[in-house]
Structures are given as C-alpha cells and as structure tokens.
Amino acid sequence: MSKYEEYEKKMKKLADIGHSIAVLSWDKEVNLPKKGAAYRGQQIATLSGISHELFTDESFGKLLNELSSDPTLDQKAAKNIKVTLKDYKQSTRFDEEFVIRKSNLVSAAYHAWLKAREDNDFASYEEALSNLVAIKREEAEILGYEDHPYDALLDLYEPGLKVKDLDVLFKDVREQLVPFIREISKKNQVQNDFLHLYYNKDKQWDFGIDLLKNMGYDFDSGRQDIAPHPFTITFSAQDVRVTTRIDENDFANMCWSCIHEGGHALYEQGVSAEDYGLPTGSAISLGIHESQSRLWENHVGRSKEYWEFHYPKLQELFPENLSAVSLDEFYKGINRVEPNFIRTEADELHYHFHVMVRYELEKLLISGDLEVKDLKETWNAKYKEYLNVDIPDDLQGILQDVHWGHGSFGYFPTYSLGSFYAAQFFAEAVNQIPNLMTKLSKGDSTELLSWLRTHIHQHGRLYEAAELCERVTGEQLNFKYFMEYARKKYKEIYKFA
C-alpha cells in the first residue's frame, strides 16, 4: 500500500465513524423514544472520542507531514493532504484539559439556555454564557490569527473568511439594504393571509415530496422524515436525508424548508461518491452549503416562474384556500417583506439584519469590547436601530437561537454569506443557461442542477470558497448581485415607480 493509499484508508475509516455518529444523531432527532436520550448521548460521545483519538494519532500526523512534501501527488491528492493537515493541526492544538473544560462549559451553557428559555429570563443564562465567551476567547488565542481574534473562530466554519471581508459586506448591507427596505415599508403592503389557513398535513407532505422530486433530489439516495427542526444530514453521497416539519396553519413553514433542505441535499448527493471520506468528497464550507439551499429556496423557490409551474397543482390540492388567489397574489404573498423578531421567520431581506446583529455582537464579545452583562441591552438597541422593532421579551430576543449555547461563535455570518453567494451564482447561471427562467416556469430545473453539479458540487473541497467563487463567476464575492436581485424583484412586487 502506498502512503497515500494508507492515508485514504484511514480517512475512510474516520468517515465511517463520523457517518455512524450522523446516523445516531439523525435517529435521535427523528425517532428517539423519550427515555432513550441518556444512553444515546453516551454512545455518540464514545464514537466521537474514538474518532478524535484516531484522527489526532501522532503516526497519522507523521504520515500527513510526509505526504505534504511528496512532489508526486496530483493536484487533487495534494489538496486533500493540505486540507487534512490543516484540520489535523487544528485538532491537535488543544490539550485534553482544554477540551474537557470547554465541553463542560458548553454543556453548562446549553442547559442554562434551555432553562432560561423556560423562564424567559436571560439573566439566569448570563454567567454560563460569560464563561463560554471567555473560553472562546482563549480558543481564538490558541488557534491564532493575524488581524482579529474572531478570524480564528470564523475559520472553523468558513475557512479563510476574515472580519475585514465581513465588515465590507455588512457595510454594504447597512448602506444599501437598510434604505431599500425603508422605501419598501412606505409602499402598500402585500397580503399573505391565505398562507395561514388550514392546510392538511398529509397533503402538505405529498406536495413537499413532489417538490423535492422535481428539484432532482434522489429518493433512492435519501429520504425525508419529520423532525422538530428541519435539517439535512449525510451518511454517504448515496444516503443524504432531509427532514421537515408541518404546521397545518402555516403552509410556508413546510414548503420553503423542504426546498431549502433540498438545496443542501442536492449538494451532498452531488459530491463524488468515490471520494467518500476525503476532503474532495466533502462540502467546502457552511457558506457555500448555504448558498445551495438559499439558491433553491429563494432564487428558484420564491420566483414567479417556479410557481407558474407548481401553483396550479397547489391550487388543485387546496382549492378551498387558493382557488380565489391568483398566481400574482400568491407570488407577492410569499415574498412579503416586514420586520419581525425571529431570525428563522424573517423574509429574505430583513434576514440579514438579524445576522448582522449577531455578527457585530460576536465580534465585540470575542475581542473583549463587550461583556455578557451588557449583551442584552446592546442586542435590543441594535434591533431597534436596524429593524426598528422593540424586543418584547428575551424569548423573542436574545434567547431565540441555540448557537451560542452550543459554543458556536462565527457560525451566523455564514448564513448571510450563503445568500450573497447564492445571488452571485444564480446570476451567473442565468447568464450561462439559455432561457433558464422559462425552463423553470415549465418545471424543468435539470439544467440548473447539472450546472451546479459541474461548477460546484463535484469539486468537494478541491477549491476554497473564495477561489470557487472566482472560478464560477469570474470575480470575488460581491454584494451587488444580491442587491440587484432584491431591487429587481421587490420593486416589481411593491410597485415602485
């Protein structure tokens, strides 16, 4: 066996363990009986421990170091070694004491968050969160950075992403999106009451399945189930599962979460199955992942053309709700813009203000310029400033997201990044694929999917996000594509002069 084959064998073994953990986690969300949680947690922890031990094994580091200076490796193999060596160095940077201490603080913070939510009381969460922020600052120092400590944490979710890039992006958001939404708010509001009538669960389920099939999601390589929070999870490129939830009084809940998760899943089903376990057989980053879900959810799934095909079928399924609602009214309703408190329920424009608030707060927390005791006040002030809303209580404010309670700082920005990548990729797809929108209006997204497969999915981590963006679109990530999309769409919906 060559050294590279030895590397591949080890990576596939690690992938088997990682995907086994994924199966256990999926089952936990989808199937677990009430009392099964304790041992399931322990089983996942045991497999995680075994995986960490195997991955951080010194002999593996030695192998990676040797391979990293092997001039005979081809581009793909060399990239795999480079990425794995980086991951290896990151994993071995922390000693056991730190790992256990952090794990305990995360666990304490998560439970404090749950408790605080029960009581709708952020104050009771402050101490645990404060300890967590402290160790995340420590983590950033251990990981190292050039300009800003937050860069070290961003890199965990979006390799290469830096504060200086995000500051540019969010400056654009502030300068361009804020005034645009202000303009929209002066126009007549569009109606969407029809989305909140009674939509039978089974019929919604069937409709969601049909949408997934129509997108090209392969049910021979996956399945959909019900879970409290929709997610996509991968056990191999040939077993990528999605989940959704159904609210009988909110059609939007199921519908766009199906399309969103479908977008994630198409990415995962589209990576090279034979590169199982290798970086080139894995998704690049959270931002690029989100670009795929958002592209399908918003650029496809909230376009008029998409519904030209699907709306008649939906009307047929729910005539009692929709027979009197025209396609135009439906299209406007599903794109209604209005400020709200909860990120996950935001429209596609306000959404980025929610992310921006968290980005600014995280940056301040990690640099030490903001302490947790002042966090809530700052949160509420920023919501007032960007969204012009008064946060009524902690549940609808600072306690809404679990991310911090999971120790995830640096994660939120990838949501916006994904949307901006999506806009830029989709603009390019429209350029390159003749009559794409007309094809979508006929229910045909096969060329779009094959374009995404060719330009994005199949490469896995062969390119970094920024590099991929340049290869696909000819330029660096640029907010203008999102703004152009938003202006064109919403000026029509809100009848700008």
Added chain:
Amino acid sequence: MSKYEEYEKKMKKLADIGHSIAVLSWDKEVNLPKKGAAYRGQQIATLSGISHELFTDESFGKLLNELSSDPTLDQKAAKNIKVTLKDYKQSTRFDEEFVIRKSNLVSAAYHAWLKAREDNDFASYEEALSNLVAIKREEAEILGYEDHPYDALLDLYEPGLKVKDLDVLFKDVREQLVPFIREISKKNQVQNDFLHLYYNKDKQWDFGIDLLKNMGYDFDSGRQDIAPHPFTITFSAQDVRVTTRIDENDFANMCWSCIHEGGHALYEQGVSAEDYGLPTGSAISLGIHESQSRLWENHVGRSKEYWEFHYPKLQELFPENLSAVSLDEFYKGINRVEPNFIRTEADELHYHFHVMVRYELEKLLISGDLEVKDLKETWNAKYKEYLNVDIPDDLQGILQDVHWGHGSFGYFPTYSLGSFYAAQFFAEAVNQIPNLMTKLSKGDSTELLSWLRTHIHQHGRLYEAAELCERVTGEQLNFKYFMEYARKKYKEIYKFA
C-alpha cells in the same frame, strides 16, 4: 479507579459501539434508501472491527485474568468477569487469517443463497454452502468440545447446551408429539378462513400497538416500525425497538408477530439499566430469549382467556370480517394445526418438527456424517417422515431459511428450546400467580410481567439458562410441560373424547 471499575468502563465503551452498530443495522432494515446499502455495510464493518480490536486487546485479557482471581469481588461482579473472560477467550481463539477467511465464505454463501432463491435452485448454492460447512467444522475444532463437535457451535448461542441434552428433548418430541399430532389429524379440522379476509393496514397497525401497550411494552423506551422481517433490537434497556409487517390478507401475520416481538422486547426492557454493557445487564441466551417471546405469543396470545378481553375490540374494528365469528370459533381458528412446508408459518406443534429436521441435519453436517451434496435429499426425506409432506421445490424446502447462509449452525435448536422453557415457566407462573388466567381474561397481565421481571429479566446473565430454569421452576428443563400444555389445549380444540 479500581480494576473492576476499569473493566466496567471498558465494557460500557464496547456496549456503546455494539449498540451503535445496532442502530445502523436497525436503520438499514427500516429506513435505508436503495443506494445506501454499500456504504452502510462498510460503516458497520468498520465499527465491528474497532469493537473486536478493543475487546481482544491483550491488556484487557490481562485485566480479566487478574480480576478472575480477585476474592474481594461480590457474586455479581465475579459472574461478570467469568462470563466476559469466557467470551474473551472465545474471541481470541481465532487468528486474523481465519476470521477473514470465514467472513469471506459467509459472504459468498449468503450471496449464493440469495441467487439460489431467485432461481429456486439449491444446486447452485451447494458449493458455497459446502465450503461454509467445512470452515464451521474447523471452527468447532478450534473452539473445542468434549463429546460432539456440534456442542462447540451450540455453545455460541446457548451457553452450556449440548447434543446429549438436545437428543433427549428431540427424542421426546418424536415419541410424544408425533403420535399426538397424528391423533389430531384424524379429527375434524377447525376453520380459519376469516383470518384471510381483507384487514385494513392502518387498523391492523393500531390494534398491534394496543396489544403491545397492553402487554406492558413501554413506548417511552422503544417504538415499533415496519420491516420486511419482524425483529427486536436493543440500543439500551431504555431504547428497545420492535418491528412488524402487515399483510392485509393475513391478519395472523401482524398480530402474533407483534406479541412475539413484544415478548422479546419486554425481556430487554426488563434487564437492569444500570448494568448497561455488563453480562448482568444482558439477556442470557437465545433459548431464554425465545422463551419470553413464545410465552407471550402462545401461552398468553393464543389462549382463550387473552381473547376474551381482546376479541370484542377486534370484532368492533373489523365487524365485516368477524361479527359472525364467535370467540370460540376465533380461538380454534387461531390454533389450527396442520402440516406445512415453511417453518415460520407453522403452528405451534408442527413447528418443532421443522426445527428437529434442521437440528438433525446440522449435527450430521458438523460431525462429517453428511455432505452438502446429499443434504437436499435428506431434507426432503425428513420432511416426509416427520410432517408427511412432499416438498414441492427448493424455495419451499431447503432454501427457505437464511441461517446457514449467515454461517449460523447451532442456532435453530434454540427456537424449540425456547418453546419448551416457555411452557415450563408459564406452568410455574400459573402455579404462583393467583388466578392468572382470569386476570388475563380481564386484560390484566401486569402480575405476569412483574413475575417475569423478578424471576428472569432482572438477573441478566447472572445465571446460566439451566441454572435459571432450576431456580425458577425447581427442576431442569423438562419437555413434559410443553406436552401437558399441548394435550390440554388441543384435546379441547379438537374435541378428543
């Protein structure tokens, strides 16, 4: 950490891996998308390899050996060490060459069996099966035995079970059950056509769930799903899952498989949760496991008293099929005795002839007194002799069971053993629990379950099967309890003078 605590920690880690494999296997049977099989097989193999490596680690052997002569251990701890040391020795007896060779032969045999079934042609399976028999003979030699090589294989499924015991049991079967069934066959046959009318799937499902709840199966520590072959699987005592299948033209299929798996599951839910991973937290043997499923399936679930309570509800659910069928007719119908070809569809009396055929054949194969080339002829002859049926083709004959294709020789006898244990345990339960049958007729099996918990479930592997039987019933396994049960029941059903 004391050495015993070290042992416990290791065992719990191994249990975590084993139960993770179980989750992956369950998911494979219940949920797997078509293309997901290849990587799932690999994931299970990787975890199995890790588990084997951890278990057979020399340092663990050393620890076990040390603990096995530690006089300070209490009875339970000492038993755990004794059982684990035996398992350890068994696992370390085979070198890697043997393990790989056997695994390849099993895999080849399994695929040959699948293929042979497709073509209804045993001949194409002969070579692979023959190779498998050869390595099982080798395995028996490596494991070692005193009297008969088959003893070594029996011990893998039913520790302590020997040919000399089984010969006594099956002699009883031949001498007592054969003539009794012959007598039955001369009586007027009872009718069961009503079981083969149309029974709606959803209603069957709900009824099955109700039966499980009524037995005391805890749905907070388990769940039921649909699978091609019903089975019970354990991820911890607090997550024990059952599966069933539903045939809309065969009510019996779902109903008694639900009760049967429910019996297995009650055992698994009843072992000590805090002994997770230890022998004292695991089931004793396949025979004792089967005693629990058979006890509920036959002694409870095919008794008239049980249906006194449940039948009115079933009639209400399916009036179109059952309103004209009296409880007495129903009871007789579900206990109809007639010879057939397929083991899994046999009545509770003929069932043991099916097992006896396999037992006799396996014994001859492993001792070298029968070769695979003569196997089919012998099979067909024994079916003629014991069941008086002419096997029409291989699918309904020698190809029906997967066990040999899995390399499982020594497994079948535990099915009969289970039934005989069940009869003996149930006779004792009837002795000890005042008015048990009357309680069952009122839908109340709580005392029976608590009796089983106290006398059997909670001990795990603290006692061996034979030892447990003596403790619970005051004597060794004795076929007479089964015969007494059968005589009493079927003489009434078939109106013996």
